[in-house]
Amino acid sequence: GALVYQYPRRTICKSGTSMRMECQAVGFQATSVAWYRQSPQKTFELIALSTVNSAIKYEQNFTQEKFPISHPNLSFSSMTVLNAYLEDRGLYLCGARDWGVYEQYFGPGTRLTVL
Amino acid sequence: QQQVRQSPQSLTVWEGETAILNCSYENSAFDYFPWYQQFPGEGPALLIAIRSVSDKKEDGGFTIFFNKREKNLSLHIKDSQPGDSATYFCAASETSNTDKVVFGTGTRLQVSP
Numbered sequence: 001g002a003l004v005y006q007y008p009r010r011t012i013c014k015s016g017t018s019m020r021m022e023c024q025a026v027g028f029q030a031t032s033v034a035w036y037r038q039s040p041q042k043t044f045e046l047i048a049l050s051t052v053n054s055a056i057k058y059e060q061n062f063t064q065e066k067f068p069i070s071h072p073n074l075s076f077s078s079m080t081v082l083n084a085y086l087e088d089r090g091l092y093l094c095g096a097r098d099w100g101v102y103e104q105y106f107g108p109g110t111r112l113t114v115l
Numbered sequence: 116q117q118q119v120r121q122s123p124q125s126l127t128v129w130e131g132e133t134a135i136l137n138c139s140y141e142n143s144a145f146d147y148f149p150w151y152q153q154f155p156g157e158g159p160a161l162l163i164a165i166r167s168v169s170d171k172k173e174d175g176g177f178t179i180f181f182n183k184r185e186k187n188l189s190l191h192i193k194d195s196q197p198g199d200s201a202t203y204f205c206a207a208s209e210t211s212n213t214d215k216v217v218f219g220t221g222t223r224l225q226v227s228p
Contacts, residue, residue, distance in 0.1 A: 004158075006158070032214045034214060034215075034216070043204075043218055043219070043220045043221060044204070044218035046215070046216075049214050049215065051214065091158075093158050093159070095216070097214060102147050102149075102164065102166075102208075102210060103149065103161055103164065104149070104161070104214075104216055105161060106151070106158040106159050106160070106161075107158050108156075108157050108158040109157070109158045
């Protein structure tokens with residue numbers, strides 16, 4: 001079956017520091033990976049969409065300078081939250097999809113707490 | 116502007132009843148509608164999905180009823196069990212670009228024994 005792993009599951013960082021989170025697809029090829037942030041106030045916010053062999057597309061209000069993403073192969077992606085502040089708190093979700101398939105599979109998320 | 120709306124925000128049903136969760140959308144170009152189930156502390160899990168060419172989709176006690184003209188759909192959970200207590204998200208995308216999925220705000224379902 002298609003599985004998506006994310007780690008760490010939880011992380012705490014001090015305000016102004018950075019943290020990196022990873023996403024691993026197992027059982028299928030993660031041709032595209034979408035990174036979301038889920039918060040109680042804003043449900044799912046799409047941060048960026050990464051497709052192998054294409055440029056990463058960031059949504060409005062999210063930038064590469066703040067959320068650099070790497071998608072080096074068909075099973076792995078990582079995203080870093082640089083200079084994290086309180087408003088960056090939330091559950092960061094990785095949704096991966098294989099080419100030609102409609103379904104997007106999510107990992108369990110990385111919960112970021114900023115002190 | 117919320118492109119995908121869900122109602123109610125929360126719902127409580129008794130064990131064995133059918134829970135009905137509603138969803139509506141604005142963009143006529145949306146033609147693929149997955150529903151996700153999310154338990155506390157976990158990521159959303161794909162539950163069932165429908166394409167706009169169909170008006171009904173059933174899978175293991177979960178049924179989607181879809182009305183293209185009215186741009187709404189509903190998820191029926193038959194014979195609800197306490198283990199079905201979770202938040203359910205309706206989502207929408209275009210099959211030409213299913214990478215960009217728009218999520219609703221969710222319905223929190225509580226099934227009481």
